Amino acid sequence: MNLIELKNAVKEYTTGDITVRALNELNLTVKQGEIIVILGESGSGKSTLLNVMGGLDVLTTGEILLEGKPYTNFKDTEMSKLRRQKFGFIFQSYNLLPLLTIYENIIAPCLLDRKHIQRKDVEALSENLGIKEQLDKFPNQLSGGQQQRASIVRALINHPKVIFADEPTGNLDKDTGEQVMTCLIDAVKRESATLVMVTHNEKFASCADRVIRMENGKEIGQI
């Protein structure tokens, strides 16, 4: 069964008299364990696509299914729980809470579900991503690359089915970005997770099982 399926997905944003069609009758399937890279010009609908797949935004028309169930079947509270338990998010800005340590940031989403996470599991994953020594520091004591590694640990700690990453190396210099991207792809493979990632770095398209090119809210071809 497909993990996620979009059928004739349309997303329109209306501001005043102007309506922008960010997704234009898009059809897409994501299978468990795939690494999918989404490429496209600015404004082509990449972030919109990730947001609707991640349940952060709703479609205007069309359908989106998670393991065969329409997202619209889930109530708001069910959807938030599902997001925390099945999805992991990594954004361009790391979104770490400044007043929590790195360790506390990593376990915070799990606390909302009263799910107990063992320190040794956080340490093991952090060691793989090279930030074990940073766990008791605060975000402003870490470099951008280290903060992004922490947000990768946070996204993976709950063993999500899918990780959505929107330009995860967009704020990093080229070398740091490439190191973080390599870590992310290795970690996703090790965890047998699924990755749907927007990136401008064509170099990493070669690590993907599938590359989707977007233009004006539509897919213009797969490689």
Ligand SMILES: Nc1ncnc2c1ncn2[C@@H]1O[C@H](COP(=O)(O)OP(=O)(O)OP(=O)(O)O)[C@@H](O)[C@H]1O
């Ligand atoms: N909240 C919103 N309100 C109104 N219009 C929006 C909103 N979000 C996105 N759009 C519009 O939808 C279109 C697609 O935007 P989107 O953010 O998905 O593009 P993108 O491919 O991620 O671009 P970038 O590479 O610059 O991040 C754009 O025309 C954008 O202006």
Ligand SMILES: [Mg+2]
């Ligand atoms: Mg975007």
